[in-house]
Amino acid sequence: MTRLHDPVGDFDVDRVRTDFPLLARSVHDKPLVYFDSANTAQKPRAVIEAVDRYYREFNANVARAVHQLGEEATAAYESARDKLARLLNAPSRDEIVLTSGTTQAINLVAYSWALPRLGPGDTILVTTMEHHANIVPWQLVCERTGARLKVAPIDERGELIVEKFIEALTPDVKLAAVAHVSNVLGTINPVAELARATRKRGIPLLVDGSQAAPHFAVDVRALGCDFYAMTGHKLFGPTGTGALWARREILREMPPFFGGGEMIREVRFDGTTYAEPPHRFEAGTPNIAGFVGLAAAIDYLGALDHAGVAAHEADLLAHATDALRALPGVRLIGEAAHKVPVISFLVEGAHAHDLATLLDHEGIAVRSGHHCAHPLMQFYGVPATLRASLAFYNTHAEVERFVAALARVRKLLA
Ligand code: PMP
Numbered sequence: 283m284t285r286l287h288d289p290v291g292d293f294d295v296d297r298v299r300t301d302f303p304l305l306a307r308s309v310h311d312k313p314l315v316y317f318d319s320a321n322t323a324q325k326p327r328a329v330i331e332a333v334d335r336y337y338r339e340f341n342a343n344v345a346r347a348v349h350q351l352g353e354e355a356t357a358a359y360e361s362a363r364d365k366l367a368r369l370l371n372a373p374s375r376d377e378i379v380l381t382s383g384t385t386q387a388i389n390l391v392a393y394s395w396a397l398p399r400l401g402p403g404d405t406i407l408v409t410t411m412e413h414h415a416n417i418v419p420w421q422l423v424c425e426r427t428g429a430r431l432k433v434a435p436i437d438e439r440g441e442l443i444v445e446k447f448i449e450a451l452t453p454d455v456k457l458a459a460v461a462h463v464s465n466v467l468g469t470i471n472p473v474a475e476l477a478r479a480t481r482k483r484g485i486p487l488l489v490d491g492s493q494a495a496p497h498f499a500v501d502v503r504a505l506g507c508d509f510y511a512m513t514g515h516k517l518f519g520p521t522g523t524g525a526l527w528a529r530r531e532i533l534r535e536m537p538p539f540f541g542g543g544e545m546i547r548e549v550r551f552d553g554t555t556y557a558e559p560p561h562r563f564e565a566g567t568p569n570i571a572g573f574v575g576l577a578a579a580i581d582y583l584g585a586l587d588h589a590g591v592a593a594h595e596a597d598l599l600a601h602a603t604d605a606l607r608a609l610p611g612v613r614l615i616g617e618a619a620h621k622v623p624v625i626s627f628l629v630e631g632a633h634a635h636d637l638a639t640l641l642d643h644e645g646i647a648v649r650s651g652h653h654c655a656h657p658l659m660q661f662y663g664v665p666a667t668l669r670a671s672l673a674f675y676n677t678h679a680e681v682e683r684f685v686a687a688l689a690r691v692r693k694l695l696a
Contacts, residue, residue, distance in 0.1 A: 293590020299675050301326040301582070312645025315680045320465050320493055320624050320671030321649050323518045325579070332578035333520060333571045344570055345544055345561075355570055362573035363560070365580040366525050370510060371501040377533060379526040379560040380568060384492045385415045387511035387526035388459075390563060391488055392419035394536040395509075400456055402428035407450050407458040407485075409434045409442055410661050411467060414654040416459050416490040429456070436661065440467035440616035448479045455485050462500070463493035466653045466669065467616030468599075468624030470494070477506035486532070492516055496673065497595060497622040499588065502527050518583065518673075519576035522569045533559035540565040591674045598672050598681060599623040605685040611692065615667050623672035626653075629688070632695040634666040640691035646684050 299305050302324045307314050316324060336358065342351035344359045367375040381387045396406070406420045410433055417431075424431055432455070434447040442460070451458065458480050463470050473489055480487040488509035494500055495517050502510045509532070514523030528536075538545055538556050542565035547555040556562045602625055606612050611630035629637055638650035649669045652659045659665060670684060 292587040293594055293674075295594060295675065295677055298586070299677075301328070302675055303327055303330070305675060309645045309647070310643050315644075315646040315676075315683055317670040317672055317676065317680070317684060318647045318649050319496070319673035319676075320516065320669065322515045322521065323496060323673055324675065325518055325520070325575070326582045328578045328582045329519055329575045333575040336571050336574040341571075343567055358574045358577065359568070359570050362523075362577040362580075365577050366527075369495065369500070369580050370512075370525075370527050371503050372527050373503065374530060376558070376560055377527055377530050379528070379533070379563045380573060381511075381524045381526055381563075382522050382569065383513040383515065383524035384490060384511045385513075385524075387509075387513075387524055388415055388488070388490065389419045390526055390539050391509050391511075391528070392423050394539045394563070395486075395532070396420070396423045396429075396457055397426060398537065400424075400427040400429040403454060404429040404456045405432045405452070405454045406430075407432050407434060407447075407455050409447070409460050409471075410436045411440065411442070411464040411469065411655065411658050412459070412461055413465055413490065413492070414656070415492075416461060416488075417657065420457075420459060433657070434460075436469075439618055440464065440469050441618045442469070442471050442476075444472060444475060447476060451479055451483050451485055453483075455483075457486050457488060459488040459490065461490045461493070463491075463497070463622050463624075464616070464655075464658075465493050465624065465671075466626050466655050466658055466667065467618060468493075468621040468626075468671075469616060469618035470620040470622060472620075473505045473507060480508075481506060493622065493624065498592065508532060514572065514576040514579065517576070517579055519579035520569070520572040523572040523576045526563075530559070533563075536563070538562050538565070542566045586674070594674055595623050595672065598676055598678065599625070601678055602670060602672065602681045602685070605681060606688075609685065609689055609692070612688075615662055615664070623676075624669065625671070626667040626669045628664060628667055629692050629695075632692055634668045636695055637668055637688070637691060640694065641684070641687055644683075644687040644691070646687055648684075 340354035342355040344356040486508040489507045491512040510527040515521040545565040613628045615626040634650035
């Protein structure tokens with residue numbers, strides 16, 4: 283029997299839901315149950331209004347105009363860098379490169395850090411549970427350099443086998459890249475422990491933090507990693523926003539990735555010099571409105587009662603997991619001891635896509651597919667899973683509706 287906490291502190295899910303206009307809509311004439319936040323999260327009114335205000339009141343390009351609008355836009359845009367630095371507990375705002383998301387952040391490290399450094403005989407270590415964004419950029423680097431990719435295994439529960447990861451840190455490994463949280467399994471990896479092992483051996487560690495910051499506080503200093511990639515749209519901010527944090531000394535050694543305006547010191551036909559990080563990596567006009575929105579998202583999250591959010595999410599996870607386990611024919615994929623409320627599962631005799639379609643007709647949005655994690659699907663021997671991914675704005679009543687609908691639609695397919 284799931285024990286549900288009483289509301290903890292100031293966290294009141296019904297009040298919080300009113301901050302998210304989209305959650306009030308219906309789908310197929312049923313009230314929406316949005317269980318796809320790991321894919322992209324819904325946005326609070328504060329974010330929507332910040333983006334709207336930017337376009338209405340101070341739309342201008344950043345870092346080039348001396349006029350008032352340009353200064354206001356630059357200040358608002360740059361405030362996202364400050365807030366991201368605080369969110370990640372980065373030692374300096376200059377260690378935050380603003381990107382279009384995790385994918386661009388990881389590709390920046392691949393092309394600017396790894397490509398010039400790696401060669402035949404070198405290895406990049408990843409894990410079985412990585413998203414394609416933390417696999418394919420390294421494969422591209424391997425193709426060009428003659429380096430090779432090595433994979434640290436997981437167990438059936440969906441936990442990284444830490445001893446095997448540490449064993450795999452042989453002298454040929456020049457970079458290790460792991461997810462903080464798996465987007466399929468919900469597993470929280472013991473990043474601080476992994477970072478202790480990589481640091482001892484002088485191997486830089488990149489962490490794909492896409493699925494972590496939406497659920498708990500991230501502290502790059504405490505983690506002890508070297509690169510941290512994250513994405514804004516899963517953090518209740520606009521799409522096309524994200525960041526790479528890296529240690530200043532590492533960023534300083536990285537050559538530019540994209541060339542263009544805003545990333546230079548001086549351009550001459552006989553030789554161009556580049557700006558210091560982070561601007562060196564931010565060529566061209568950025569997603570100004572997006573970062574204005576992301577700054578608002580970080581403020582919004584900062585004002586929530588974090589202990590209350592954590593307790594509520596833990597309760598939702600326990601409730602949904604127990605209820606799914608109790609349904610006949612359901613196989614959970616990913617039963618790690620430390621998880622965020624992301625639950626992958628299969629239902630005997632029914633295709634994931636068919637179930638997701640039927641659930642959609644009940645107003646319930648879940649994701650079906652490989653979740654950009656083919657190697658993980660191969661590990662479990664399945665082509666696809668259903669994934670219910672929850673956020674703090676979800677409720678126990680929604681979990682009940684989801685499980686009841688699943689029980690109903692499953693019978694239609696059996
Ligand atoms: N890594 C993980 C673990 C993810 O869940 C995602 C998004 N599904 C990404 C990377 C890619 O993020 P983005 O598409 O925002 O760049």
